[in-house]
Amino acid sequence: MADTLNLAKIRSDFPILDQQVNGKPLIYFDNAATTQKPKVVIDALNLYYQKDNANIHRGIHALAERATAAYELTRKKIANYINSPSIEQVIITSGTTGSINLVAQTFGRTFIGKGDQILISNLEHHSNIVPWQMIADEKGAEIKVIPVADNGELDIQTYKTLLNERVKLVAVNQVSNAIGTINPIEEMIQLAHEVGAKVLIDGAQSVAHFEIDVQALDIDFLAFSAHKLFGPTGVGVLYGKRELLEAMPPYQGGGEMIKEVSFERTTYNELPYKFEAGTPNIADVIAFGASFDYLASLPKNAIWEQEMELLNYATNKLQAIDGLKIIGQAKNKIAVISFLIDGIHPQDIGVLLDKYGIAIRTGHHCAQPLMQRFDIVGTCRASFAFYNTKEEIDAFVVALQKVVNMLA
Numbered sequence: 001m002a003d004t005l006n007l008a009k010i011r012s013d014f015p016i017l018d019q020q021v022n023g024k025p026l027i028y029f030d031n032a033a034t035t036q037k038p039k040v041v042i043d044a045l046n047l048y049y050q051k052d053n054a055n056i057h058r059g060i061h062a063l064a065e066r067a068t069a070a071y072e073l074t075r076k077k078i079a080n081y082i083n084s085p086s087i088e089q090v091i092i093t094s095g096t097t098g099s100i101n102l103v104a105q106t107f108g109r110t111f112i113g114k115g116d117q118i119l120i121s122n123l124e125h126h127s128n129i130v131p132w133q134m135i136a137d138e139k140g141a142e143i144k145v146i147p148v149a150d151n152g153e154l155d156i157q158t159y160k161t162l163l164n165e166r167v168k169l170v171a172v173n174q175v176s177n178a179i180g181t182i183n184p185i186e187e188m189i190q191l192a193h194e195v196g197a198k199v200l201i202d203g204a205q206s207v208a209h210f211e212i213d214v215q216a217l218d219i220d221f222l223a224f225s226a227h228k229l230f231g232p233t234g235v236g237v238l239y240g241k242r243e244l245l246e247a248m249p250p251y252q253g254g255g256e257m258i259k260e261v262s263f264e265r266t267t268y269n270e271l272p273y274k275f276e277a278g279t280p281n282i283a284d285v286i287a288f289g290a291s292f293d294y295l296a297s298l299p300k301n302a303i304w305e306q307e308m309e310l311l312n313y314a315t316n317k318l319q320a321i322d323g324l325k326i327i328g329q330a331k332n333k334i335a336v337i338s339f340l341i342d343g344i345h346p347q348d349i350g351v352l353l354d355k356y357g358i359a360i361r362t363g364h365h366c367a368q369p370l371m372q373r374f375d376i377v378g379t380c381r382a383s384f385a386f387y388n389t390k391e392e393i394d395a396f397v398v399a400l401q402k403v404v405n406m407l408a
């Protein structure tokens with residue numbers, strides 16, 4: 001139950017929340033852009049640099065062995081979190097963007113050809129659009145787009161009609177960052193597999209809110225970022241089915257991804273190292289491991305229940321503001337509210353809310369085609385995490401009303 005979350009304790013776990021911004025207590029409602037980090041993650045980062053800093057995998061001294069073990073432990077925790085059948089199928093990258101580009105440049109370049117189709121949706125973040133446009137241009141393939149209905153849900157009937165044997169890949173997010181829609185990926189994956197297409201799930205916005213089981217969902221590729229899961233920036237994950245990862249050529253060449261190098265012939269390392277060239281972001285990967293420990297310390301389902309309570313509470317309160325319109329009212333959505341207020345530019349609202357210590361996001365949210373779909377330039381977006389409170393929402397609504405009075 002939501003009330004089993006001890007919010008006072010939880011908030012004290014996130015040191016950044018305890019500060020004043022512009023003379024007011026910080027209210028951080030920009031969690032879809034990046035989440036805050038619990039102290040255990042920050043401590044793990046510090047501790048690594050104070051005690052264990054060394055390059056990994058090749059060293060034989062104590063520090064190198066400790067750093068390698070800690071790095072590989074994070075891989076195990078990731079595998080466990082998403083229920084990957086093996087740790088070798090967990091590739092550590094620089095972020096969701098890095099993971100999607102890896103698939104585009106390896107799977108895409110190898111298995112997508114002239115006349116093939118890549119299916120994406122109108123809900124995608126630019127990082128799940130542009131890499132596919134680049135590959136489509138290079139290969140002479142075609143991009144097709146699953147449309148979005150007025151309420152912000154994907155049009156699954158049209159999706160079914162778009163599926164055919166020319167579709168080699170369906171690349172969709174599980175949750176829209178711009179409007180919060182949760183897509184029915186289980187059904188979408190099953191339908192894609194019926195025509196032989198592979199499916200990449202952009203999990204950037206889902207992994208922090210509910211569990212995702214790559215085996216139960218039969219996901220071919222899953223991409224996500226540590227920084228949206230209470231971990232550090234600069235780290236991401238690509239999960240892939242073993243047979244796909246094995247069939248894909250390496251992405252970048254360099255140290256660690258090789259077995260043997262000579263000027264005549266180079267052989268490549270096993271999974272996952274084949275895709276991890278060069279010295280990785282060791283410290284942040286190790287600190288990311290602490291995010292999973294932190295999440296495991298919270299009562300099961302409590303994050304989801306707390307966030308749904310915040311979503312319903314804020315949605316009701318916001319609707320009392322004259323001229324406010326919520327963009328994206330999908331039946332299933334995460335605690336993200338994208339809104340517009342008649343006659344007021346979203347950026348003006350964001351700038352003035354900051355004066356009240358309230359951090360929201362304004363603009364196109366890296367989803368310009370979605371903004372075009374709704375014929376708007378952008379929105380204001382408040383996105384909640386489990387450490388947010390109803391009192392913060394009350395203060396936000398009061399401040400927003402003052403901003404509206406000022407600007408209207």
Ligand SMILES: Cc1ncc(COP(=O)(O)O)c(C=O)c1O
Nearest residue numbers: 095096097125127173177204225
């Ligand atoms: C749905 C979605 N996909 C991809 C990304 C890109 O993530 P990153 O910038 O961490 O690579 C984001 C970031 O906002 C996102 O929300």
